[in-house]
Amino acid sequence: MDSDEGATGAIARRTERRRRLLGYAALGATLVLGAVLILVAAGFRSLDVTAYPLPEQRPTTWEEIFARPRPVTVEVLLTGTVDGDRLVVLDKGDPNIEELGDRHAPSTVSAYWVHHPTEGDYLIDAGLARAFAREGGNYTGLLRLMLALFGAESRSTDGADVTSQLRSRGISPRAVFLTHLHGDHTSGLVDLPALVPAVFGRGEDTFMQKAMFGDHLDGRPLYALDFDKGHALPPFKRVLDLLGDGSIWAISTPGHSPNHVSYLVNAQSGPVLITGDACAYHAQFEHRIRPTPGVDDQEAAIRSLAGLRELYDRFPQLQVIVGHEPPRRR
Ligand SMILES: [Zn+2]
Numbered sequence: 001m002d003s004d005e006g007a008t009g010a011i012a013r014r015t016e017r018r019r020r021l022l023g024y025a026a027l028g029a030t031l032v033l034g035a036v037l038i039l040v041a042a043g044f045r046s047l048d049v050t051a052y053p054l055p056e057q058r059p060t061t062w063e064e065i066f067a068r069p070r071p072v073t074v075e076v077l078l079t080g081t082v083d084g085d086r087l088v089v090l091d092k093g094d095p096n097i098e099e100l101g102d103r104h105a106p107s108t109v110s111a112y113w114v115h116h117p118t119e120g121d122y123l124i125d126a127g128l129a130r131a132f133a134r135e136g137g138n139y140t141g142l143l144r145l146m147l148a149l150f151g152a153e154s155r156s157t158d159g160a161d162v163t164s165q166l167r168s169r170g171i172s173p174r175a176v177f178l179t180h181l182h183g184d185h186t187s188g189l190v191d192l193p194a195l196v197p198a199v200f201g202r203g204e205d206t207f208m209q210k211a212m213f214g215d216h217l218d219g220r221p222l223y224a225l226d227f228d229k230g231h232a233l234p235p236f237k238r239v240l241d242l243l244g245d246g247s248i249w250a251i252s253t254p255g256h257s258p259n260h261v262s263y264l265v266n267a268q269s270g271p272v273l274i275t276g277d278a279c280a281y282h283a284q285f286e287h288r289i290r291p292t293p294g295v296d297d298q299e300a301a302i303r304s305l306a307g308l309r310e311l312y313d314r315f316p317q318l319q320v321i322v323g324h325e326p327p328r329r330r
Pocket of ligand 1 (some may be wrong): 182184185277323324
């Protein structure tokens with residue numbers, strides 16, 4: 001009788017264990033299926049992108065460019081923060097990783113307003129949308145899932161979005177030049193008038209990128225920068241003179257994303273290098289901390305960061321504005 005009961009108990013326990021395992025498997029399969037559906041739904045979005053109409057490109061040197069500053073100004077517009085672990089975007093195996101400092105300090109999310117006296121006003125990046133101040137934001141399901149896995153959260157406050165900040169200054173931008181198509185840089189586009197074009201590196205809008213920026217680019221003219229039309233300007237293989245007068249330069253800095261772009265504004269008060277996410281933090285720039293292997297192409301990202309550093313080492317008058325920290329005083 002005892003052994004009968006023991007056998008029945010063992011069978012019941014085995015059945016229970018099998019039921020629990022099946023439950024976990026079903027949950028796992030549902031999560032994977034959900035992620036695939038989210039990915040597919042946003043990733044197959046088709047975009048109508050035309051080539052950015054480039055002015056004539058002339059070969060030149062950085063010395064020549066910096067000898068002729070233009071009457072342009074740059075202002076950083078803080079649109080919100082991403083709270084999370086800064087180590088997520090860096091290579092934890094880097095020998096200088098300890099130089100990072102407070103890894104849990106919030107990362108700022110900025111846009112940059114460039115004013116040109118005759119060409120008008122431009123934005124570089126769009127920051128976080130108004131929706132982040134109240135309604136939880138406008139990220140795609142896939143991006144929200146990824147950020148949740150990293151324990152990161154984007155936040156903003158009323159009036160911090162670029163559209164509100166530009167409106168309070170009475171400014172309507174002629175175009176938005178994007179460093180890359182990640183949600184924290186494209187989100188704010190949705191609040192801008194639909195006629196304002198968005199410009200980004202050709203080939204940046206891959207399937208995976210689309211799955212993460214979702215509808216941020218919808219309904220407005222889209223232009224792609226073709227770096228093949230530019231000249232080499234060492235240490236960079238290709239740069240573009242965006243307005244044809246040497247005021248705003250696009251620098252191809254791939255790696256963080258497929259065709260990431262950094263910008264150089266040749267301002268009267270001194271040249272300003274806007275790295276975008278080719279370099280997220282000041283400590284990363286100073287100590288050449290490698291980006292995480294989780295970026296689109298780590299080798300390319302390391303080369304891009306090295307190029308930006310080399311430019312700064314040659315021209316220390318550059319003001320370097322990194323992707324996710326407020327600018328430092330010169
Ligand atoms: Zn970013």
